Amino acid sequence: xxxxxxxxxxxxxxxxxxxxxxxxxxxxxxxxxxxxxxxxxxxxxxxxxxxxxxxxxxxxxxxxxxxxxxxxxxxxxxxxxxxxxxxxxxxxxxxxxxxxxxxxxxxxxxxxxxxxxxxxxxxxxxxxxxxxxxxxxxxxxxxxxxxxxxxxxxxxxxxxxxxxxxxxxxxxxxxxxxxxxxxxxxxxx
Numbered sequence: 001x002x003x004x005x006x007x008x009x010x011x012x013x014x015x016x017x018x019x020x021x022x023x024x025x026x027x028x029x030x031x032x033x034x035x036x037x038x039x040x041x042x043x044x045x046x047x048x049x050x051x052x053x054x055x056x057x058x059x060x061x062x063x064x065x066x067x068x069x070x071x072x073x074x075x076x077x078x079x080x081x082x083x084x085x086x087x088x089x090x091x092x093x094x095x096x097x098x099x100x101x102x103x104x105x106x107x108x109x110x111x112x113x114x115x116x117x118x119x120x121x122x123x124x125x126x127x128x129x130x131x132x133x134x135x136x137x138x139x140x141x142x143x144x145x146x147x148x149x150x151x152x153x154x155x156x157x158x159x160x161x162x163x164x165x166x167x168x169x170x171x172x173x174x175x176x177x178x179x180x181x182x183x184x185x186x187x188x189x
Contacts, residue, residue, distance in 0.1 A: 003075050004049045004103060013123045021117070025109040029102045037078060037094040037102075043087055044080035045107045051075075053100025054161055056169055059092050068172040070138070071097075071165065073158060078102070081131060098164055147176045148184050155188070 001023065008019055029048075031037065037055060038044050055078060057070040072078050072094075083090035084107060113120040141150055151174055154162060162170070171181040 001103075003051060007049075007075060011123060011126065013119050013126070014117075015119065018113070018117050018119055022105065022109075022113060022120075025105055027104045029104050031096045031100045031102065033096055033098050035096050037096070038080045038083070038090060039093050040091050041089050042080075042083075043089055044083035045087075046104045047077060047079040047084065047107070047110060048102040048104050049076075050078055051101040051103060053102075054097045054164055055094050055100065056097050056165070056173075057092050057094045058169075058172070066172065068169045071158070071161070071173065073161060077127065097166075097169070142175055147174050147180060148187070150174050151181070151184050152188070 004023075005019070008014055008022075014022075026049075031053075037048065040059070050072060052074050054074065055072045056068050057072065057080075058066045058068045061067050078094065080090040080092050080094060082088075083092075087107075110120075110124070114124055141153065145153075154170075165173075167178050167181060171178040174181060176184075
């Protein structure tokens with residue numbers, strides 16, 4: 001709970017009462033490595049704060065291959081965003097790469113907070129903007145940068161996690177083959 005309180009404090013938007021209203025509705029959930037937060041075809045009705053652990057988000061290509069497009073690290077929010085907003089079935093899968101501990105808030109609770117507290121509405125807008133900026137960065141990184149630069153970016157920003165991510169998922173995320181990733185790793189070491 002300390003980590004989520006610290007994160008919310010950094011936003012400098014919520015009163016103590018507004019934060020308490022949020023935490024009263026949180027549900028603790030633990031997932032084992034390999035379990036799913038959500039699978040394609042389901043409707044996402046929760047947003048989670050990752051207290052500890054690591055997730056990967058992936059979809060299936062038209063040829064049936066798994067394409068990893070995102071890793072979500074501890075002390076971050078997690079949801080199948082499009083499904084959460086539209087309440088339509090998701091096309092993504094969100095899988096735990098490690099054992100994880102989550103704090104869950106229902107969509108109903110979040111909607112209630114936004115309707116009753118203008119600061120929650122502002123915070124939700126801010127978080128959606130951050131999500132969009134991160135997605136845009138990811139698209140730009142894939143289209144503008146080399147695989148080596150993308151790998152170095154992960155090394156700089158999340159070095160502790162790289163040993164937890166299986167090579168085939170990391171290669172998929174970088175848009176390359178596992179063999180190409182091995183060459184990049186050897187060249188950097």
